[in-house]
Amino acid sequence: MFGSEGPTLRELTVQALSSVEHGYDLLAPKFDHTPFRTPDDVLDSVARALAPLGPFADGLDLCCGTGAGTRVLTGLCRRSVTGVDFSAGMLDIARRRVRPADGPGVAWVRGDARALPFTAAFDLVVSFGAFGHFLPRELPGLFAQVRSVLxxxxxxxxxxxxxxxxxxxxxxxxxxxxxxxxxxxxxxxPPFVMYYRAFRLGTVLRELERAGLAVELGVLPGFGRRADGSPRARLVVARRADAPPAAVSPRPAE
Incomplete structure:
Protein backbone atom coordinates (compact mmCIF):
# COMPACT_ATOMS: atom_id res chain seq x y z
CA MET A 1 0.00 0.00 0.00
CA PHE A 2 2.95 2.32 0.64
CA GLY A 3 5.31 0.89 -1.94
CA SER A 4 7.06 -2.42 -2.20
CA GLU A 5 8.71 -2.12 1.24
CA GLY A 6 5.66 -0.83 3.09
CA PRO A 7 2.83 -2.78 4.75
CA THR A 8 0.08 -4.35 2.70
CA LEU A 9 -3.59 -3.51 3.21
CA ARG A 10 -4.03 -6.84 4.98
CA GLU A 11 -1.17 -6.09 7.37
CA LEU A 12 -2.60 -2.66 8.17
CA THR A 13 -6.01 -4.21 8.81
CA VAL A 14 -4.55 -6.75 11.23
CA GLN A 15 -2.70 -3.95 12.99
CA ALA A 16 -5.82 -1.79 13.27
CA LEU A 17 -7.76 -4.67 14.84
CA SER A 18 -5.08 -5.20 17.49
CA SER A 19 -4.29 -3.20 20.60
CA VAL A 20 -2.11 -0.12 20.10
CA GLU A 21 0.91 -1.88 21.61
CA HIS A 22 0.57 -5.12 19.65
CA GLY A 23 -0.38 -3.24 16.49
CA TYR A 24 2.91 -1.36 16.56
CA ASP A 25 4.83 -4.52 17.34
CA LEU A 26 3.41 -5.91 14.09
CA LEU A 27 4.02 -2.74 12.07
CA ALA A 28 7.53 -2.06 13.40
CA PRO A 29 9.61 -3.73 10.64
CA LYS A 30 7.87 -1.65 7.95
CA PHE A 31 7.01 1.49 9.94
CA ASP A 32 9.73 3.64 8.38
CA HIS A 33 8.23 2.93 4.95
CA THR A 34 4.85 4.44 5.86
CA PRO A 35 3.55 8.02 5.97
CA PHE A 36 3.22 7.62 9.76
CA ARG A 37 6.94 8.21 10.31
CA THR A 38 7.78 11.87 10.93
CA PRO A 39 9.40 13.27 7.74
CA ASP A 40 13.06 14.19 7.82
CA ASP A 41 12.37 17.83 6.94
CA VAL A 42 10.26 18.16 10.11
CA LEU A 43 12.94 16.49 12.24
CA ASP A 44 15.67 18.69 10.77
CA SER A 45 13.64 21.88 11.24
CA VAL A 46 12.98 21.07 14.91
CA ALA A 47 16.67 20.28 15.47
CA ARG A 48 17.71 23.65 14.00
CA ALA A 49 15.16 25.49 16.14
CA LEU A 50 16.26 23.78 19.36
CA ALA A 51 20.02 24.06 18.84
CA PRO A 52 20.29 27.71 20.01
CA LEU A 53 18.47 26.79 23.26
CA GLY A 54 21.20 24.32 24.25
CA PRO A 55 23.59 22.91 25.01
CA PHE A 56 21.65 20.05 26.60
CA ALA A 57 23.20 17.27 28.67
CA ASP A 58 20.54 14.56 28.76
CA GLY A 59 17.58 14.08 26.41
CA LEU A 60 14.48 11.90 26.26
CA ASP A 61 12.53 10.93 23.13
CA LEU A 62 8.99 10.31 24.37
CA CYS A 63 7.16 7.57 22.42
CA CYS A 64 10.30 7.14 20.34
CA GLY A 65 9.03 4.51 17.91
CA THR A 66 11.83 3.44 15.58
CA GLY A 67 14.10 6.22 16.82
CA ALA A 68 13.82 9.02 14.26
CA GLY A 69 13.50 11.63 17.02
CA THR A 70 16.14 9.92 19.11
CA ARG A 71 18.60 10.48 16.29
CA VAL A 72 17.76 14.21 16.46
CA LEU A 73 18.62 14.23 20.16
CA THR A 74 22.03 12.69 19.55
CA GLY A 75 22.96 15.90 17.78
CA LEU A 76 21.63 18.13 20.56
CA CYS A 77 22.67 16.35 23.78
CA ARG A 78 26.22 15.94 25.04
CA ARG A 79 25.96 13.18 27.66
CA SER A 80 23.03 10.80 27.15
CA VAL A 81 19.93 10.17 25.07
CA THR A 82 17.07 7.85 26.03
CA GLY A 83 14.23 6.57 23.86
CA VAL A 84 11.10 5.31 25.61
CA ASP A 85 8.23 3.46 23.97
CA PHE A 86 5.76 0.79 25.05
CA SER A 87 6.17 -1.26 21.86
CA ALA A 88 8.94 -3.83 22.12
CA GLY A 89 8.87 -4.24 18.35
CA MET A 90 9.47 -0.55 17.69
CA LEU A 91 12.29 -0.45 20.25
CA ASP A 92 13.94 -3.44 18.61
CA ILE A 93 14.06 -1.61 15.27
CA ALA A 94 15.29 1.57 16.98
CA ARG A 95 18.20 -0.29 18.60
CA ARG A 96 19.35 -1.49 15.20
CA ARG A 97 18.98 1.82 13.38
CA VAL A 98 20.26 4.38 15.87
CA ARG A 99 23.90 3.58 16.60
CA PRO A 100 25.88 6.83 16.64
CA ALA A 101 29.60 6.29 16.18
CA ASP A 102 30.36 9.06 18.64
CA GLY A 103 28.48 11.56 20.78
CA PRO A 104 26.18 10.77 23.71
CA GLY A 105 25.35 7.29 24.92
CA VAL A 106 21.95 5.96 23.80
CA ALA A 107 19.62 3.84 25.95
CA TRP A 108 16.26 2.28 25.18
CA VAL A 109 13.52 1.78 27.75
CA ARG A 110 10.20 0.04 27.39
CA GLY A 111 7.64 2.06 29.27
CA ASP A 112 4.31 3.90 29.17
CA ALA A 113 4.40 7.67 28.71
CA ARG A 114 1.57 7.92 31.25
CA ALA A 115 3.78 6.33 33.95
CA LEU A 116 7.37 7.19 33.10
CA PRO A 117 10.03 5.17 34.95
CA PHE A 118 12.37 8.13 35.50
CA THR A 119 13.14 10.84 38.02
CA ALA A 120 13.94 14.46 37.10
CA ALA A 121 16.83 13.40 34.87
CA PHE A 122 16.45 15.26 31.57
CA ASP A 123 17.18 18.72 30.20
CA LEU A 124 15.23 18.15 26.99
CA VAL A 125 12.23 15.97 26.16
CA VAL A 126 10.93 15.75 22.60
CA SER A 127 8.08 13.87 20.98
CA PHE A 128 7.10 13.41 17.34
CA GLY A 129 3.77 12.22 16.00
CA ALA A 130 2.58 10.34 19.09
CA PHE A 131 -0.11 12.56 20.59
CA GLY A 132 -2.96 11.07 18.58
CA HIS A 133 -2.65 8.03 20.83
CA PHE A 134 -3.76 10.03 23.87
CA LEU A 135 -7.33 11.05 24.54
CA PRO A 136 -7.88 14.70 25.58
CA ARG A 137 -8.68 13.62 29.14
CA GLU A 138 -5.24 11.98 29.36
CA LEU A 139 -3.27 15.15 28.59
CA PRO A 140 -3.11 16.48 32.20
CA GLY A 141 -1.57 13.22 33.42
CA LEU A 142 0.74 12.97 30.41
CA PHE A 143 2.08 16.49 30.83
CA ALA A 144 2.47 16.01 34.58
CA GLN A 145 4.64 12.98 33.82
CA VAL A 146 6.77 15.02 31.43
CA ARG A 147 7.23 17.76 34.01
CA SER A 148 8.27 15.18 36.61
CA VAL A 149 11.17 13.90 34.47
CA LEU A 150 12.48 17.37 33.56
CA PRO A 190 -9.28 -3.92 22.54
CA PRO A 191 -9.48 -0.29 21.40
CA PHE A 192 -6.92 1.24 19.07
CA VAL A 193 -6.60 4.89 20.08
CA MET A 194 -5.37 7.03 17.19
CA TYR A 195 -7.21 10.26 16.41
CA TYR A 196 -5.66 12.94 14.22
CA ARG A 197 -8.11 15.72 15.08
CA ALA A 198 -8.27 15.37 18.89
CA PHE A 199 -4.98 17.15 19.67
CA ARG A 200 -6.06 20.81 19.64
CA LEU A 201 -3.46 23.50 20.17
CA GLY A 202 -5.51 25.72 22.48
CA THR A 203 -6.29 22.83 24.82
CA VAL A 204 -2.69 21.62 24.71
CA LEU A 205 -1.28 25.01 25.70
CA ARG A 206 -3.70 25.30 28.63
CA GLU A 207 -2.86 21.83 29.93
CA LEU A 208 0.88 22.43 29.63
CA GLU A 209 0.57 25.54 31.76
CA ARG A 210 -1.63 23.78 34.29
CA ALA A 211 1.08 21.13 34.60
CA GLY A 212 3.57 23.81 35.65
CA LEU A 213 5.26 24.38 32.31
CA ALA A 214 5.92 27.85 30.91
CA VAL A 215 5.05 27.73 27.22
CA GLU A 216 6.63 29.49 24.25
CA LEU A 217 5.17 29.08 20.79
CA GLY A 218 7.56 29.45 17.88
CA VAL A 219 7.36 29.07 14.11
CA LEU A 220 9.07 26.32 12.14
CA PRO A 221 10.36 27.89 8.93
CA GLY A 222 10.19 26.16 5.60
CA PHE A 223 6.57 25.03 5.75
CA GLY A 224 4.88 28.19 4.55
CA ARG A 225 1.79 29.97 5.76
CA ARG A 226 -1.92 29.52 5.34
CA ALA A 227 -4.14 31.94 3.44
CA ASP A 228 -4.84 33.90 6.64
CA GLY A 229 -1.11 34.40 7.22
CA SER A 230 -0.80 31.98 10.14
CA PRO A 231 2.13 29.52 10.04
CA ARG A 232 1.54 25.97 8.91
CA ALA A 233 4.07 24.60 11.40
CA ARG A 234 4.81 25.68 14.95
CA LEU A 235 7.22 24.51 17.61
CA VAL A 236 5.88 24.26 21.15
CA VAL A 237 8.62 24.66 23.77
CA ALA A 238 7.42 24.20 27.36
CA ARG A 239 9.94 24.91 30.12
CA ARG A 240 9.70 23.48 33.61
CA ALA A 241 8.99 26.40 35.91
CA ASP A 242 10.25 26.43 39.48
CA ALA A 243 6.80 27.20 40.84
CA PRO A 244 4.43 24.27 41.48
CA PRO A 245 1.63 23.58 38.98
CA ALA A 246 -1.35 25.92 39.30
CA ALA A 247 -4.57 26.68 37.48
CA VAL A 248 -4.22 29.27 34.73
CA SER A 249 -6.64 31.45 32.84
CA PRO A 250 -7.92 29.75 29.69
CA ARG A 251 -6.30 30.64 26.39
CA PRO A 252 -8.56 31.24 23.43
CA ALA A 253 -9.01 28.06 21.42
CA GLU A 254 -7.16 27.86 18.10
Missing part, protein backbone atom coordinates in the same frame (compact mmCIF):
# COMPACT_ATOMS: atom_id res chain seq x y z
CA UNK A 151 15.16 19.07 35.60
CA UNK A 152 14.32 22.64 36.70
CA UNK A 153 14.60 24.77 33.58
CA UNK A 154 14.39 21.72 31.32
CA UNK A 155 12.33 21.91 28.14
CA UNK A 156 9.64 19.80 26.47
CA UNK A 157 9.43 20.42 22.72
CA UNK A 158 7.30 19.13 19.87
CA UNK A 159 6.06 20.32 16.45
CA UNK A 160 2.42 21.09 15.76
CA UNK A 161 0.92 21.54 12.30
CA UNK A 162 -2.13 23.64 11.55
CA UNK A 163 -5.16 21.49 10.72
CA UNK A 164 -6.38 21.63 7.12
CA UNK A 165 -9.40 23.78 6.29
CA UNK A 166 -12.70 22.13 5.30
CA UNK A 167 -12.14 23.04 1.65
CA UNK A 168 -8.93 20.98 1.58
CA UNK A 169 -9.21 17.23 0.77
CA UNK A 170 -6.94 16.42 3.75
CA UNK A 171 -9.63 17.77 6.11
CA UNK A 172 -12.11 15.16 4.94
CA UNK A 173 -9.46 12.44 4.88
CA UNK A 174 -8.58 13.04 8.54
CA UNK A 175 -12.22 13.43 9.52
CA UNK A 176 -13.01 10.14 7.80
CA UNK A 177 -10.09 8.38 9.48
CA UNK A 178 -11.13 9.57 12.95
CA UNK A 179 -14.74 8.59 12.29
CA UNK A 180 -13.74 5.09 11.21
CA UNK A 181 -11.56 4.71 14.31
CA UNK A 182 -14.40 5.80 16.61
CA UNK A 183 -16.76 3.29 15.01
CA UNK A 184 -14.09 0.59 15.22
CA UNK A 185 -13.52 1.32 18.92
CA UNK A 186 -17.25 1.25 19.63
CA UNK A 187 -17.57 -2.20 18.08
CA UNK A 188 -14.24 -3.91 18.70
CA UNK A 189 -12.00 -4.64 21.67
Missing amino acids: RPGGRFAFPVFAPPRPRHPAYWLLLGFDTVMRVRNALWR
Whole structure:
Protein backbone atom coordinates (compact mmCIF):
# COMPACT_ATOMS: atom_id res chain seq x y z
CA MET A 1 0.00 0.00 0.00
CA PHE A 2 2.95 2.32 0.64
CA GLY A 3 5.31 0.89 -1.94
CA SER A 4 7.06 -2.42 -2.20
CA GLU A 5 8.71 -2.12 1.24
CA GLY A 6 5.66 -0.83 3.09
CA PRO A 7 2.83 -2.78 4.75
CA THR A 8 0.08 -4.35 2.70
CA LEU A 9 -3.59 -3.51 3.21
CA ARG A 10 -4.03 -6.84 4.98
CA GLU A 11 -1.17 -6.09 7.37
CA LEU A 12 -2.60 -2.66 8.17
CA THR A 13 -6.01 -4.21 8.81
CA VAL A 14 -4.55 -6.75 11.23
CA GLN A 15 -2.70 -3.95 12.99
CA ALA A 16 -5.82 -1.79 13.27
CA LEU A 17 -7.76 -4.67 14.84
CA SER A 18 -5.08 -5.20 17.49
CA SER A 19 -4.29 -3.20 20.60
CA VAL A 20 -2.11 -0.12 20.10
CA GLU A 21 0.91 -1.88 21.61
CA HIS A 22 0.57 -5.12 19.65
CA GLY A 23 -0.38 -3.24 16.49
CA TYR A 24 2.91 -1.36 16.56
CA ASP A 25 4.83 -4.52 17.34
CA LEU A 26 3.41 -5.91 14.09
CA LEU A 27 4.02 -2.74 12.07
CA ALA A 28 7.53 -2.06 13.40
CA PRO A 29 9.61 -3.73 10.64
CA LYS A 30 7.87 -1.65 7.95
CA PHE A 31 7.01 1.49 9.94
CA ASP A 32 9.73 3.64 8.38
CA HIS A 33 8.23 2.93 4.95
CA THR A 34 4.85 4.44 5.86
CA PRO A 35 3.55 8.02 5.97
CA PHE A 36 3.22 7.62 9.76
CA ARG A 37 6.94 8.21 10.31
CA THR A 38 7.78 11.87 10.93
CA PRO A 39 9.40 13.27 7.74
CA ASP A 40 13.06 14.19 7.82
CA ASP A 41 12.37 17.83 6.94
CA VAL A 42 10.26 18.16 10.11
CA LEU A 43 12.94 16.49 12.24
CA ASP A 44 15.67 18.69 10.77
CA SER A 45 13.64 21.88 11.24
CA VAL A 46 12.98 21.07 14.91
CA ALA A 47 16.67 20.28 15.47
CA ARG A 48 17.71 23.65 14.00
CA ALA A 49 15.16 25.49 16.14
CA LEU A 50 16.26 23.78 19.36
CA ALA A 51 20.02 24.06 18.84
CA PRO A 52 20.29 27.71 20.01
CA LEU A 53 18.47 26.79 23.26
CA GLY A 54 21.20 24.32 24.25
CA PRO A 55 23.59 22.91 25.01
CA PHE A 56 21.65 20.05 26.60
CA ALA A 57 23.20 17.27 28.67
CA ASP A 58 20.54 14.56 28.76
CA GLY A 59 17.58 14.08 26.41
CA LEU A 60 14.48 11.90 26.26
CA ASP A 61 12.53 10.93 23.13
CA LEU A 62 8.99 10.31 24.37
CA CYS A 63 7.16 7.57 22.42
CA CYS A 64 10.30 7.14 20.34
CA GLY A 65 9.03 4.51 17.91
CA THR A 66 11.83 3.44 15.58
CA GLY A 67 14.10 6.22 16.82
CA ALA A 68 13.82 9.02 14.26
CA GLY A 69 13.50 11.63 17.02
CA THR A 70 16.14 9.92 19.11
CA ARG A 71 18.60 10.48 16.29
CA VAL A 72 17.76 14.21 16.46
CA LEU A 73 18.62 14.23 20.16
CA THR A 74 22.03 12.69 19.55
CA GLY A 75 22.96 15.90 17.78
CA LEU A 76 21.63 18.13 20.56
CA CYS A 77 22.67 16.35 23.78
CA ARG A 78 26.22 15.94 25.04
CA ARG A 79 25.96 13.18 27.66
CA SER A 80 23.03 10.80 27.15
CA VAL A 81 19.93 10.17 25.07
CA THR A 82 17.07 7.85 26.03
CA GLY A 83 14.23 6.57 23.86
CA VAL A 84 11.10 5.31 25.61
CA ASP A 85 8.23 3.46 23.97
CA PHE A 86 5.76 0.79 25.05
CA SER A 87 6.17 -1.26 21.86
CA ALA A 88 8.94 -3.83 22.12
CA GLY A 89 8.87 -4.24 18.35
CA MET A 90 9.47 -0.55 17.69
CA LEU A 91 12.29 -0.45 20.25
CA ASP A 92 13.94 -3.44 18.61
CA ILE A 93 14.06 -1.61 15.27
CA ALA A 94 15.29 1.57 16.98
CA ARG A 95 18.20 -0.29 18.60
CA ARG A 96 19.35 -1.49 15.20
CA ARG A 97 18.98 1.82 13.38
CA VAL A 98 20.26 4.38 15.87
CA ARG A 99 23.90 3.58 16.60
CA PRO A 100 25.88 6.83 16.64
CA ALA A 101 29.60 6.29 16.18
CA ASP A 102 30.36 9.06 18.64
CA GLY A 103 28.48 11.56 20.78
CA PRO A 104 26.18 10.77 23.71
CA GLY A 105 25.35 7.29 24.92
CA VAL A 106 21.95 5.96 23.80
CA ALA A 107 19.62 3.84 25.95
CA TRP A 108 16.26 2.28 25.18
CA VAL A 109 13.52 1.78 27.75
CA ARG A 110 10.20 0.04 27.39
CA GLY A 111 7.64 2.06 29.27
CA ASP A 112 4.31 3.90 29.17
CA ALA A 113 4.40 7.67 28.71
CA ARG A 114 1.57 7.92 31.25
CA ALA A 115 3.78 6.33 33.95
CA LEU A 116 7.37 7.19 33.10
CA PRO A 117 10.03 5.17 34.95
CA PHE A 118 12.37 8.13 35.50
CA THR A 119 13.14 10.84 38.02
CA ALA A 120 13.94 14.46 37.10
CA ALA A 121 16.83 13.40 34.87
CA PHE A 122 16.45 15.26 31.57
CA ASP A 123 17.18 18.72 30.20
CA LEU A 124 15.23 18.15 26.99
CA VAL A 125 12.23 15.97 26.16
CA VAL A 126 10.93 15.75 22.60
CA SER A 127 8.08 13.87 20.98
CA PHE A 128 7.10 13.41 17.34
CA GLY A 129 3.77 12.22 16.00
CA ALA A 130 2.58 10.34 19.09
CA PHE A 131 -0.11 12.56 20.59
CA GLY A 132 -2.96 11.07 18.58
CA HIS A 133 -2.65 8.03 20.83
CA PHE A 134 -3.76 10.03 23.87
CA LEU A 135 -7.33 11.05 24.54
CA PRO A 136 -7.88 14.70 25.58
CA ARG A 137 -8.68 13.62 29.14
CA GLU A 138 -5.24 11.98 29.36
CA LEU A 139 -3.27 15.15 28.59
CA PRO A 140 -3.11 16.48 32.20
CA GLY A 141 -1.57 13.22 33.42
CA LEU A 142 0.74 12.97 30.41
CA PHE A 143 2.08 16.49 30.83
CA ALA A 144 2.47 16.01 34.58
CA GLN A 145 4.64 12.98 33.82
CA VAL A 146 6.77 15.02 31.43
CA ARG A 147 7.23 17.76 34.01
CA SER A 148 8.27 15.18 36.61
CA VAL A 149 11.17 13.90 34.47
CA LEU A 150 12.48 17.37 33.56
CA ARG A 151 15.16 19.07 35.60
CA PRO A 152 14.32 22.64 36.70
CA GLY A 153 14.60 24.77 33.58
CA GLY A 154 14.39 21.72 31.32
CA ARG A 155 12.33 21.91 28.14
CA PHE A 156 9.64 19.80 26.47
CA ALA A 157 9.43 20.42 22.72
CA PHE A 158 7.30 19.13 19.87
CA PRO A 159 6.06 20.32 16.45
CA VAL A 160 2.42 21.09 15.76
CA PHE A 161 0.92 21.54 12.30
CA ALA A 162 -2.13 23.64 11.55
CA PRO A 163 -5.16 21.49 10.72
CA PRO A 164 -6.38 21.63 7.12
CA ARG A 165 -9.40 23.78 6.29
CA PRO A 166 -12.70 22.13 5.30
CA ARG A 167 -12.14 23.04 1.65
CA HIS A 168 -8.93 20.98 1.58
CA PRO A 169 -9.21 17.23 0.77
CA ALA A 170 -6.94 16.42 3.75
CA TYR A 171 -9.63 17.77 6.11
CA TRP A 172 -12.11 15.16 4.94
CA LEU A 173 -9.46 12.44 4.88
CA LEU A 174 -8.58 13.04 8.54
CA LEU A 175 -12.22 13.43 9.52
CA GLY A 176 -13.01 10.14 7.80
CA PHE A 177 -10.09 8.38 9.48
CA ASP A 178 -11.13 9.57 12.95
CA THR A 179 -14.74 8.59 12.29
CA VAL A 180 -13.74 5.09 11.21
CA MET A 181 -11.56 4.71 14.31
CA ARG A 182 -14.40 5.80 16.61
CA VAL A 183 -16.76 3.29 15.01
CA ARG A 184 -14.09 0.59 15.22
CA ASN A 185 -13.52 1.32 18.92
CA ALA A 186 -17.25 1.25 19.63
CA LEU A 187 -17.57 -2.20 18.08
CA TRP A 188 -14.24 -3.91 18.70
CA ARG A 189 -12.00 -4.64 21.67
CA PRO A 190 -9.28 -3.92 22.54
CA PRO A 191 -9.48 -0.29 21.40
CA PHE A 192 -6.92 1.24 19.07
CA VAL A 193 -6.60 4.89 20.08
CA MET A 194 -5.37 7.03 17.19
CA TYR A 195 -7.21 10.26 16.41
CA TYR A 196 -5.66 12.94 14.22
CA ARG A 197 -8.11 15.72 15.08
CA ALA A 198 -8.27 15.37 18.89
CA PHE A 199 -4.98 17.15 19.67
CA ARG A 200 -6.06 20.81 19.64
CA LEU A 201 -3.46 23.50 20.17
CA GLY A 202 -5.51 25.72 22.48
CA THR A 203 -6.29 22.83 24.82
CA VAL A 204 -2.69 21.62 24.71
CA LEU A 205 -1.28 25.01 25.70
CA ARG A 206 -3.70 25.30 28.63
CA GLU A 207 -2.86 21.83 29.93
CA LEU A 208 0.88 22.43 29.63
CA GLU A 209 0.57 25.54 31.76
CA ARG A 210 -1.63 23.78 34.29
CA ALA A 211 1.08 21.13 34.60
CA GLY A 212 3.57 23.81 35.65
CA LEU A 213 5.26 24.38 32.31
CA ALA A 214 5.92 27.85 30.91
CA VAL A 215 5.05 27.73 27.22
CA GLU A 216 6.63 29.49 24.25
CA LEU A 217 5.17 29.08 20.79
CA GLY A 218 7.56 29.45 17.88
CA VAL A 219 7.36 29.07 14.11
CA LEU A 220 9.07 26.32 12.14
CA PRO A 221 10.36 27.89 8.93
CA GLY A 222 10.19 26.16 5.60
CA PHE A 223 6.57 25.03 5.75
CA GLY A 224 4.88 28.19 4.55
CA ARG A 225 1.79 29.97 5.76
CA ARG A 226 -1.92 29.52 5.34
CA ALA A 227 -4.14 31.94 3.44
CA ASP A 228 -4.84 33.90 6.64
CA GLY A 229 -1.11 34.40 7.22
CA SER A 230 -0.80 31.98 10.14
CA PRO A 231 2.13 29.52 10.04
CA ARG A 232 1.54 25.97 8.91
CA ALA A 233 4.07 24.60 11.40
CA ARG A 234 4.81 25.68 14.95
CA LEU A 235 7.22 24.51 17.61
CA VAL A 236 5.88 24.26 21.15
CA VAL A 237 8.62 24.66 23.77
CA ALA A 238 7.42 24.20 27.36
CA ARG A 239 9.94 24.91 30.12
CA ARG A 240 9.70 23.48 33.61
CA ALA A 241 8.99 26.40 35.91
CA ASP A 242 10.25 26.43 39.48
CA ALA A 243 6.80 27.20 40.84
CA PRO A 244 4.43 24.27 41.48
CA PRO A 245 1.63 23.58 38.98
CA ALA A 246 -1.35 25.92 39.30
CA ALA A 247 -4.57 26.68 37.48
CA VAL A 248 -4.22 29.27 34.73
CA SER A 249 -6.64 31.45 32.84
CA PRO A 250 -7.92 29.75 29.69
CA ARG A 251 -6.30 30.64 26.39
CA PRO A 252 -8.56 31.24 23.43
CA ALA A 253 -9.01 28.06 21.42
CA GLU A 254 -7.16 27.86 18.10
